Amino acid sequence: MSVFTTVSSDDLAPFLKRYSLGQLVDIKGIAAGVTNTNYFVTTTHGKYVLTLFETLRADELPYYVNLMVHLGQHGIAIAAPIANLSGEYIDELNGKPTLLVPCLPGAVTDSPNAAQCAQVGEMLAQMHLAAASYSGQMANPRGPQWWSATAHDMYPFMGEAEAALLHAEVQLQSQHKFDQLPRGVIHADLFRDNALMNGDLVGGFIDFYYACNDILLYDLAITLNDWCVLPDGDIDAERAQAMLAGYQSVRPLTTDEVADWPIMLRAAALRFWVSRLLDFHKPAAGEMTFAKDPGHFQRVIEHHKQRSDFWLS
Ligand SMILES: Nc1ncnc2c1ncn2[C@@H]1O[C@H](COP(=O)(O)OP(=O)(O)O)[C@@H](O)[C@H]1O
């Protein structure tokens, strides 16, 4: 249950007076999610999602919130932040910074079909193009420096063969600089649980709090590794082809990107193998996460290593 900070109707009614959203009708905690407190808020004007940030401070939020505003202005399917009467997106409730956004149509899907993967690929490419005019800057906190230092801390917890494979992957990635690849703003965590699907269409992408400036192809690899994966860590070719075709219908990959695609898929899997190892072996104090299986991304990498077809033909 991800309601870390309780909000009552009595708390919310005066808060809502700072907005133009009508009168409070109902408030309901959202169970999904692991980082922040989220509530569905129904007013006489409609349905909204209220987030209370549990770890990010108000002064850390503008990059993410302004990015969401920017993407919303460009018609990207996201929940565009709603400003209060003072024109501010970030407000405060019960001691936590807050954000109000409209409730998006659709639901999270665990088992996407090829048509949905195509739409996600297409919307991701549209998002990359729309974000090119966003001026905010944020380094990736989970980049190569982070994963090599963190992997180093994880080796003592791992079996010999597993640690050797992780070490080899970190070494391999350190030899690839990807300097020629197009960069921009990326979501960096566009897993299935960070998108609402409305039938085959994207209802909206959510959870932009890993967004940063990095390599666009890396974002596509993160997304494909999750949306197109099979239970054993292999990739479903039909979904992968659909996602790549959807993406390339908007932003065709460059020759350099095509050449680096196989290694980028492994970089994207490595990042989450390492973060899951960290969450598993050294969970942050007070963190209420359900540790996800690190072995999953080890298997994804093993399948990528054996692959000869990368669905780009
Ligand atoms: N704008 C939205 N519209 C509809 N549902 C949303 C919206 N934002 C979040 N949700 C719901 O809340 C859940 C948790 O949101 P998420 O951003 O993943 O939380 P956390 O930041 O804690 O990981 C999502 O799985 C989704 O069901």
Ligand SMILES: N[C@@H](CCOP(=O)(O)O)C(=O)O
């Ligand atoms: N989508 C990720 C979880 C988000 O990243 P983390 O670094 O906060 O664990 C996953 O499924 O591993």
